[in-house]
Amino acid sequence: MSRAIALIDGNSFYCSCERVFDPKLARVPVIVLSNNDGCAIARTAEAKALGIKMGDPFFKIREQCRRDGVRVFSSNYTLYGDMSARTNAVYRDFAPAVEIYSIDESFLELSDVHPDRRVEFARDLRATVRAWTGIPTCVGIGPTKTLAKLANHIAKSIPDLDGVCDLSDEEERAAWLCRIHVGEVWGIGRASLAKLEAMGVDSVADLRDLDPRPVRKAMTVVGERIIHELRGLSCLPLELMPAQRKGCAVTRSFSRRVTERAVLEQAVAAHATRLGEKLRRGGLGTSHVTVFYHTSTHDRGDPMRSVSTTVTLPEATNDTLALIAAARHGVDRTWREAPEGRPWRYSKAGVVTTDLMLLDASPRALIGQLDRERSGPLMAAMDACNARFGRGSVVPARAGLVEKRKWSTKFEMRSPRYTTQVAELPTAHA
């Protein structure tokens, strides 16, 4: 039987999650904002119809939202993460293999489903996800990931298809590919698009019919792979196990500009705390911590400063206290008092690692060994408390209590965490 992959994704996923628990949001324009309530990152069809674009800064559309009755939400990532896990649990009931590609998109292995029954299968899947979780979806089917992604795009754009598009049939596929602009293909970025347009490539079919070898010169092996995938030759397998991380970053924009050293130190300590949690979850360690902080290019006329420094630890670790010490050392090394009362107003800070390794397999230092025997159980106890009593219940004092951090990311219009917090469950009236 022919190879088949489905790409299923949630329609306006973040907005749909909000709608599941609040019936007043049905049929009205809804948008969700990015971190610090910066810009629109999810829009319902009603909001798109009002001309609100992806990435529109909120301060520019605030007045329009008020006038047109757009319901505006801060990102509620706790809710979206839980709803994403639910949809994927349903996908797993339907397909033998599922690759979670992003928070709202998954690839499903569909090769075992008879070609004549794939559309019916996809309709059943959509209906089940809608019924069980409340999330509306679209499904694209094709012999390769690239074609499944394209089919999903078609399913979204053409209402008559009722959310399902199957590009398994070669003739049907050829007819669609002539009608779609090459810029819609997965993996074709702005740079590649310019090159392709210079080569006279306009439709997806034009790209499919290019000789892959010269494309390899212009667009590397990635471009060549896309051509094979568009021809129905699968080059990208489902990635069922996420690749081992090589690096890890915790970076945040401040909710307000930061000028005081103590506040910056607390922020990098909090980021290092989060970094430690992430590393321990994967049993990973690092021996280099890069600390950066900088002012914002938006603050025209203000003095600019951007700092990045890497601190080396004696050996790999994921001990939060060791990571905090390293991060603070980075600040210590680079902090400058501002000249003549014009402080640098920092907008963002982060800690980054690029040399992750499995902690158990990492070489031990001869000099300056860290005390793993003590730190391991301590970190395990801290993680267990935070799992049981909620994120941030126990933090190193250097990182500050979560609710007292004045620089933390803003989510001022966040909806309740309807599915994970007992105190925030939705209410039904009897």
Next chain:
Amino acid sequence: MGLYRIADLDPAGLIPIPIMGPALCAGFPSPADDFLEGALELPRWLAPNPPATFAWNISGDSMRAAGIFDRDLAVVDRSLKAGNGSVVVAAIDGEMSIKRLRIEGNVARLAFDNPDLPAFAVQEAAEGEIWGVVRFTIRWHVARAGLVR
């Protein structure tokens, strides 16, 4: 954090809703990664279908004859089919409410279940939409420490 301390159930019998752990994305790192919380836990024999199971607070007394009281908790399973007599959570005119579904012939109504109230009913097709079927409810017989609302 355990949601229901019904008894000191065998922890091995507790499963989170939904069953999956934190989602690890192969393509993009999930923006939710920094905000994931432990799912509310229910034993599998009470909640056989975790991805479709949700908990709701109940406010009000219109379902007393069904044994559902103010401040109870309702566990809703969206994979259950609603039939005549089902207790359901439904959206009626933009409000979420808990009602008894009554089907007579081809007429479906969302009804109160309280002898003190008039048999007021809502035309289901006209203004109500069923959100999910209530599998069971929970009432606290001691103070809800830490769960104040």
